[in-house]
Amino acid sequence: MTESAAHRQPGERSVVVAIRDAIVRGEFVPNQRLVEADLSAQFGASRATVRAALIELTNEGLVERVQNRGARVRAVSLEEAVEISEVRMMLESLCAAKAAERISDAEVGELLELGERMQQAVAAGDVVGYSGLNQHLHRRVREISGQRTAAQVLERLRGQSVRHQFRLAMRPGRPQVSLPEHLAIIEAICAHHPAEAAEAARIHLSSVIEALKAADAEVSPLHS
Amino acid sequence: MTESAAHRQPGERSVVVAIRDAIVRGEFVPNQRLVEADLSAQFGASRATVRAALIELTNEGLVERVQNRGARVRAVSLEEAVEISEVRMMLESLCAAKAAERISDAEVGELLELGERMQQAVAAGDVVGYSGLNQHLHRRVREISGQRTAAQVLERLRGQSVRHQFRLAMRPGRPQVSLPEHLAIIEAICAHHPAEAAEAARIHLSSVIEALKAADAEVSPLHS
DNA sequence: CTCGACAAAATTGTCAACAAACGGAGCCGA
DNA sequence: TCGGCTCCGTTTGTTGACAATTTTGTCGAG
Numbered sequence: 001m002t003e004s005a006a007h008r009q010p011g012e013r014s015v016v017v018a019i020r021d022a023i024v025r026g027e028f029v030p031n032q033r034l035v036e037a038d039l040s041a042q043f044g045a046s047r048a049t050v051r052a053a054l055i056e057l058t059n060e061g062l063v064e065r066v067q068n069r070g071a072r073v074r075a076v077s078l079e080e081a082v083e084i085s086e087v088r089m090m091l092e093s094l095c096a097a098k099a100a101e102r103i104s105d106a107e108v109g110e111l112l113e114l115g116e117r118m119q120q121a122v123a124a125g126d127v128v129g130y131s132g133l134n135q136h137l138h139r140r141v142r143e144i145s146g147q148r149t150a151a152q153v154l155e156r157l158r159g160q161s162v163r164h165q166f167r168l169a170m171r172p173g174r175p176q177v178s179l180p181e182h183l184a185i186i187e188a189i190c191a192h193h194p195a196e197a198a199e200a201a202r203i204h205l206s207s208v209i210e211a212l213k214a215a216d217a218e219v220s221p222l223h224s
Numbered sequence: 225m226t227e228s229a230a231h232r233q234p235g236e237r238s239v240v241v242a243i244r245d246a247i248v249r250g251e252f253v254p255n256q257r258l259v260e261a262d263l264s265a266q267f268g269a270s271r272a273t274v275r276a277a278l279i280e281l282t283n284e285g286l287v288e289r290v291q292n293r294g295a296r297v298r299a300v301s302l303e304e305a306v307e308i309s310e311v312r313m314m315l316e317s318l319c320a321a322k323a324a325e326r327i328s329d330a331e332v333g334e335l336l337e338l339g340e341r342m343q344q345a346v347a348a349g350d351v352v353g354y355s356g357l358n359q360h361l362h363r364r365v366r367e368i369s370g371q372r373t374a375a376q377v378l379e380r381l382r383g384q385s386v387r388h389q390f391r392l393a394m395r396p397g398r399p400q401v402s403l404p405e406h407l408a409i410i411e412a413i414c415a416h417h418p419a420e421a422a423e424a425a426r427i428h429l430s431s432v433i434e435a436l437k438a439a440d441a442e443v444s445p446l447h448s
Numbered sequence: 449c450t451c452g453a454c455a456a457a458a459t460t461g462t463c464a465a466c467a468a469a470c471g472g473a474g475c476c477g478a
Numbered sequence: 479t480c481g482g483c484t485c486c487g488t489t490t491g492t493t494g495a496c497a498a499t500t501t502t503g504t505c506g507a508g
Contacts, residue, residue, distance in 0.1 A: 292459080293460080294460065
């Protein structure tokens, strides 16, 4: 019954981002029921607006809706998280290659500085800061690639797997593993080497997939 | 003013498929305005239902919606069609590889028979029949791969580029080019060779991209 | 004749209320 | 005690009407 954010001017479209944020930030946990009337009260919007938002979020893969039974926060299984990472592996390698072809000198400087900051964050043990830079890097690479279709798909998938991503970032030693992979991607892109950039992205996502499986095995050592 | 399909009991979800079919079948042409009240009358559903359908189709990339300005059929440019094909190149190669790993003996027979039928269709000059078998093959490969995330993304992208796909299939000589590429994919998958299957899919989609550009260059030789 | 402002029409966004469907509690009978 | 049934509360699906916004059409001034 947290009435924390109940005083806003809903307007229209902000309800979507509000609910999406609540899900991504973990305020709404997986499998939690999303009753239209409740959300309507929480966000001060009409039920029709909430309904429209839920439909939109359903197509984004964040909520699940079944006929006459309401909506709930979709829980992505480990298997799905791996699938998502496999798709990301293909598309991020595509974007990395394209980015290596199209990157400008100014953007080269930007990416190199980003790499510096990531190194500093890891050295300082700033896990959440590194996680943020991580996302920033991936997003920037997508933008530089100019492949808007791939970027759109990747953005959608990121929303779905953010919970697993977060759990991964919290694993001790994980930053030390992923940092050199990220630096390799940056280096290849900045050097205008598409093939190497794609390969670096592939390696990175392969590492993510392995870490996902390992993290799950640790949480549930014997799943029966 | 075609009141062709006005006698139905849509009720709820069928409105989405009705509008989607109308768009992909070409009944609604690109950039055509989609007024909620009109659709409401055409399909015998309430405006709220139509509205929900439009929101859903927006996330599928079939319609474009802007604040207080209504919805219209999204027109995918050549550039976007190429982008979509690039994404498909990555994801279909992933699915092809996975399918090569997981395919069962029964499915091997199914795919081989599909290949036979495609050869017959091309030999008989049955363009539309070949086009249908074409889509069937791609869909079946996605299903066999078991990669539901990639399959979902591919299905969405197919809806967006169906118009360009169709234009391509109509180009004289195109079936003769794509047939061996499809047969190569089938062969590699049935032989349980993931790497070769992925490569065959890549080659095929590269060919599609080239054909797209060529078709556009022919339609608008000098675009100014 | 063109440009700007104003008014009217059309269209979307929002809201509240009604009807239908699902889930569960409680009851009845075996 | 257990199985099935009915009734009731809750939640969604749908409808209609109202408000806000954009677009279009018109008129007058320069």
